[in-house]
Amino acid sequence: YQPKKLKGIKRLEVKLDGVRVLAVVTRLNVTLYSRNGKEFMNFPQIAAAIEAADLEIPAGGIVLDGEIVGESFQQLMRQAHRKSNAETTGMVYHIFDIIPLDAFQEGHWNAQQYKRLEWLESARAGLEETACLRIMPGLDVDLDTAEGHDIMQRYAEAAVEGGFEGIMIKDLSAPYECKRSSFWMKWKPTITVDLNIVGFEEGTGR
Numbered sequence: 001y002q003p004k005k006l007k008g009i010k011r012l013e014v015k016l017d018g019v020r021v022l023a024v025v026t027r028l029n030v031t032l033y034s035r036n037g038k039e040f041m042n043f044p045q046i047a048a049a050i051e052a053a054d055l056e057i058p059a060g061g062i063v064l065d066g067e068i069v070g071e072s073f074q075q076l077m078r079q080a081h082r083k084s085n086a087e088t089t090g091m092v093y094h095i096f097d098i099i100p101l102d103a104f105q106e107g108h109w110n111a112q113q114y115k116r117l118e119w120l121e122s123a124r125a126g127l128e129e130t131a132c133l134r135i136m137p138g139l140d141v142d143l144d145t146a147e148g149h150d151i152m153q154r155y156a157e158a159a160v161e162g163g164f165e166g167i168m169i170k171d172l173s174a175p176y177e178c179k180r181s182s183f184w185m186k187w188k189p190t191i192t193v194d195l196n197i198v199g200f201e202e203g204t205g206r
Helices: 044-052 073-080 101-106 113-122 146-161
Strands: 009-015 019-025 030-033 062-069 092-100 133-135 139-142 166-171 184-187
Touching: 009 113, 009 146, 019 044, 019 092, 019 101, 030 044, 044 092, 044 133, 062 101, 092 101, 092 113, 139 146, 146 166
Parallel strands: 092 133
Antiparallel strands: 009 139, 009 166, 019 030, 019 062, 062 092, 166 184
16 A cells, blocks of 8 residues: 555455456346456355345446455366366355446446445445345545554454455545556565575576
């Protein structure tokens, strides 16, 4: 993360160890994609749950942004791209953002993060009627105060103790961008270890 940007009201969420998935939802169907645009075919129960959800879908469609999590990251990755006999039951789609499909296709939506979260919250009842869909919980903190920084530190420590990678720190006033940006920052613990060098081999090639 970038300490200079830790100002103002931010939203804290745990950092999941899963696969980022974009669900393109129209009134006709649901298709799951990676951030690189590759279609995921191995999560039919998640696509079916979104199709069955009580969602108000505008004529142009919407995109749900989230992460699919399994029992372990290794098991999840083994199944995500299998061409047949994938075992993805029990995996859960954690949804943390929502935008109109036409805005996503343009790569940007000016609606602020807090407005998008309000829209997502309004869809909670319809999305959480199944076991494989979840709306990502979070905590808002004021990082212009010492108390806010203390809350963030304790939230991050609790996330790591709970087995998560770390936390996400999101700017509530920021728009949605279809690229990496400082509006969403990751915080992960730094682990350092002192080791004695007992030998080495010279590398080859580059």
